[in-house]
Amino acid sequence: MAVLEILKFPHPVLKRRSQEVSRIDEGVKKLIHDMKETMYEAGGIGLAACQVGVPQRVIVLDVSPMDPQHHFFALINPEIVSEEGEVEHEEGCLSVPDCLEKVKRKAKICVRGLSPEGMEAEIKGEGILAIALQHEIDHINGMLILDRVSRLKREIYRNKLRKEKRKEEKV
């Protein structure tokens, strides 16, 4: 297993829709192991493959630090099949450092996909599990939390990045 580099906004891979996985081979299984290790190393509760530069529809989640009922799982080609209600929650993202934004999400969702063993999997969730699933599925559709907030907030974040870059250049 290996800890991979997490791509940061505005890396172009983060803006692209990821491809369906057509065959779960050893490469996909290794990717899932590496994503798991990378997520834990970074202290995250979820990670999408595009965040480590692989534009495939693979996500991993472990929301147990916030909801001990749910532990690690990986999902391939996840799709939201039903959703209901609305919640607003402050979200962060490993690809958008130093940014916490209130994002509107569905309160409850049902997601279908494949397990790493190639079995059909269905996950019904609410609370942080539902929020994290929607966040990761956004990633494989090329969406970041910055795409779910106002243009003003997006500009504020861009300006902050520019200022930090300038500071780095001076050092």
Ligand code: NI
């Ligand atoms: Ni994220």
